[in-house]
Amino acid sequence: MIKIKDLCTSYxxxxxxxxxxxxxxxxxxxxxxxPNGCGKSxxxxxxxxxxxxxxxxxxxxxxPLEDIDQKELARKIAYVSQSRNVPDISVYNMVMHGRxxxxxxxxxxxxxxxxxxxxxxxxxxxxxxxxxxLENLSGGQRQKAYMAMALAQDTDVIIMDEPTTFLDxxxxxxxMDHAKKLTEMGKTIIMILHxxxxxxxxxxxxxxxxxxxxxxxxxxxxxxxxxxLEEVFGIHTGFxxxxxxxxxxxxx
Amino acid sequence: xxxxxNKKTGEGKAxxxxxxxxxxxxxxxxxxxxxxxxxxxxxxxxxLWYAVISGPGSSAAQRIFWYVRLPRTEACLLAGAGLxxxxxxxxxxxxxxxxxxxIIGVNAGAGFAVALCCGLGVFTAWAVAGAAFAGAIASxxxxxxxxxxxxxxxxTVVLGGVAVTAFLNAMTETVITFVPDAxxxxxxxxxxxxxxxxxxxxxPAAVLIILGVALACTLTNELxxxxxxxxxxxxxxMNVSLVRNGMLTLAALLAGACVSFAGILGFVGLIVPxxxxxxxxxxxxxxxxFAAFLGAGFVCICDLLARMIFAxxxxxxxxxMSFLGGPFxxxxxxxxxxxxx
Numbered sequence: 001m002i003k004i005k006d007l008c009t010s011y012x013x014x015x016x017x018x019x020x021x022x023x024x025x026x027x028x029x030x031x032x033x034x035p036n037g038c039g040k041s042x043x044x045x046x047x048x049x050x051x052x053x054x055x056x057x058x059x060x061x062x063x064p065l066e067d068i069d070q071k072e073l074a075r076k077i078a079y080v081s082q083s084r085n086v087p088d089i090s091v092y093n094m095v096m097h098g099r100x101x102x103x104x105x106x107x108x109x110x111x112x113x114x115x116x117x118x119x120x121x122x123x124x125x126x127x128x129x130x131x132x133x134l135e136n137l138s139g140g141q142r143q144k145a146y147m148a149m150a151l152a153q154d155t156d157v158i159i160m161d162e163p164t165t166f167l168d169x170x171x172x173x174x175x176m177d178h179a180k181k182l183t184e185m186g187k188t189i190i191m192i193l194h195x196x197x198x199x200x201x202x203x204x205x206x207x208x209x210x211x212x213x214x215x216x217x218x219x220x221x222x223x224x225x226x227x228x229l230e231e232v233f234g235i236h237t238g239f240x241x242x243x244x245x246x247x248x249x250x251x252x
Numbered sequence: 253x254x255x256x257x258n259k260k261t262g263e264g265k266a267x268x269x270x271x272x273x274x275x276x277x278x279x280x281x282x283x284x285x286x287x288x289x290x291x292x293x294x295x296x297x298x299x300l301w302y303a304v305i306s307g308p309g310s311s312a313a314q315r316i317f318w319y320v321r322l323p324r325t326e327a328c329l330l331a332g333a334g335l336x337x338x339x340x341x342x343x344x345x346x347x348x349x350x351x352x353x354x355i356i357g358v359n360a361g362a363g364f365a366v367a368l369c370c371g372l373g374v375f376t377a378w379a380v381a382g383a384a385f386a387g388a389i390a391s392x393x394x395x396x397x398x399x400x401x402x403x404x405x406x407x408t409v410v411l412g413g414v415a416v417t418a419f420l421n422a423m424t425e426t427v428i429t430f431v432p433d434a435x436x437x438x439x440x441x442x443x444x445x446x447x448x449x450x451x452x453x454x455x456p457a458a459v460l461i462i463l464g465v466a467l468a469c470t471l472t473n474e475l476x477x478x479x480x481x482x483x484x485x486x487x488x489x490m491n492v493s494l495v496r497n498g499m500l501t502l503a504a505l506l507a508g509a510c511v512s513f514a515g516i517l518g519f520v521g522l523i524v525p526x527x528x529x530x531x532x533x534x535x536x537x538x539x540x541x542f543a544a545f546l547g548a549g550f551v552c553i554c555d556l557l558a559r560m561i562f563a564x565x566x567x568x569x570x571x572x573m574s575f576l577g578g579p580f581x582x583x584x585x586x587x588x589x590x591x592x593x
Contacts, residue, residue, distance in 0.1 A: 048486070050486055073489065074488050075489070079484065081483050084481075084484075098488070100490065107474075153488070
């Protein structure tokens with residue numbers, strides 16, 4: 001389990017997080033929600049040690065983050081970032097980069113690395129596109145390629161920063177279903193989402209943030225029905241049932 | 253079934269890579285043989301064979317081969333491979349297709365340091381190579397650190413390099429004006445060329461270039477992971493600043509070693525990576541070795557043309573390259589897509 005306590009983070013001397021505390025349970029989908037600029041991405045980047053400086057405690061399976069080197073961290077947590085470069089390489093070679101944390105001397109990938117890549121491509125449904133150039137794929141397919149790279153990394157935790165942004169509706173559902181399947185396989189998923197309907201349907205645990213602080217955490221329905229959510233976003237929420245399922249609607 | 257397909261694809265890739273490298277090696281071989289055999293005094297293949305197996309001697313063929321053509325061809329091969337790999341690394345690390353040792357001030361830094369070293373009366377080959385490396389690395393990190401501190405765009409790195417290059421070239425000219433021998437006793441030094449090359453000067457540079465190119469070819473995964481962006485590279489366990497600075501140091505070492513015997517040879521480090529990328533693709537495992545082959549053969553051919561076009565007069569090789577490189581650079585500016593790789 002990943003735990004953070006009193007996390008404060010600064011960029012160029014400017015404080016972005018003001019004491020965030022949160023827990024991300026194992027084998028579940030945890031979702032960070034909140035307005036733009038409230039520190040969601042900075043929180044997950046702190047866990048990955050991608051921020052220049054932070055204070056507070058971050059622990060992974062009880063071990064303080066300071067005691068975990070970057071390579072070991074990369075074998076524990078994979079990251080699908082928000083801004084994605086589109087290098088001029090094939091999908092196969094792109095996914096192969098997920099094996100970088102396991103690369104040793106001589107700097108050549110081994111048979112088991114290739115097997116892990118094939119397995120990741122199969123799980124992401126990209127076997128037929130493995131020879132295609134990344135730049136020739138659609139947005140949804142590229143997202144799957146980055147997802148496959150994270151799977152090839154063979155970690156217990158995958159962090160996804162706004163994984164459904166730029167995806168069409170069908171691909172959004174596919175991405176979220178895929179994340180759900182991964183939790184059934186025992187993986188822990190931490191993601192940042194803006195789509196409250198997706199949060200309601202897929203999140204096991206939700207952390208609501210505002211102005212660099214955590215405001216409320218709990219089950220999806222509990223957080224989405226809270227008055228804190230309405231205050232944080234300055235909106236009204238409502239719920240209705242259709243086709244035996246609960247849905248959320250938002251009003252300004 | 254899927255696994256078999258992927259294995260077949262893997263075998264196909266390995267085969268195409270082997271073919272690509274074989275074609276590159278063949279290009280180098282043909283270029284080198286032409287460079288040795290063609291000149292004001294022609295040399296037939298039978299005379300070449302005789303000169304090779306009989307070793308250095310007093311016959312015309314032996315003297316031409318061992319003391320003129322061989323060092324010059326070696327110098328072309330080394331400079332071409334070194335600058336091409338240096339340019340490829342710089343373009344990859346800075347994610348900027350306009351960057352090259354000539355553009356971001358690496359060659360100019362090495363050139364100034366060599367002129368200063370020779371201007372102070374130190375002409376030993378190792379000292380010149382060391383000075384070239386020191387100058388190259390100082391100018392590289394000056395440009396890159398200024399650009400980083402100001403969070404500058406890719407274009408600013410190039411503009412900063414142009415400014416540093418202009419300043420350092422002016423310093424080099426000043427040194428050469430007061431101490432003409434500072435230009436390695438070579439009229440080609442300012443534009444790059446091989447007329448004053450000899451085996452003794454080549455040895456330290458050859459060691460550095462061969463080791464540098466070999467090291468670069470083992471670090472191709474690092475270059476590719478770096479091109480995914482800093483956050484993704486770090487999340488994959490890479491020490492990004494160490495790798496970036498290490499790769500830039502390697503690029504400076506290669507460019508500096510080339511300047512130590514060939515002078516300020518521009519455009520190779522810009523043109524060759526672009527042509528190589530079009531043929532071999534952007535994956536560093538294919539691109540870097542192929543750029544080395546292509547650069548080596550390309551400089552050999554340019555030097556041959558520079559020797560032959562106005563024979564018996566000889567153009568400095570750098571001038572011929574600028575004739576080719578200038579229009580190519582303009583074409584690149586017109587066709588590039590957003591400055592990406």
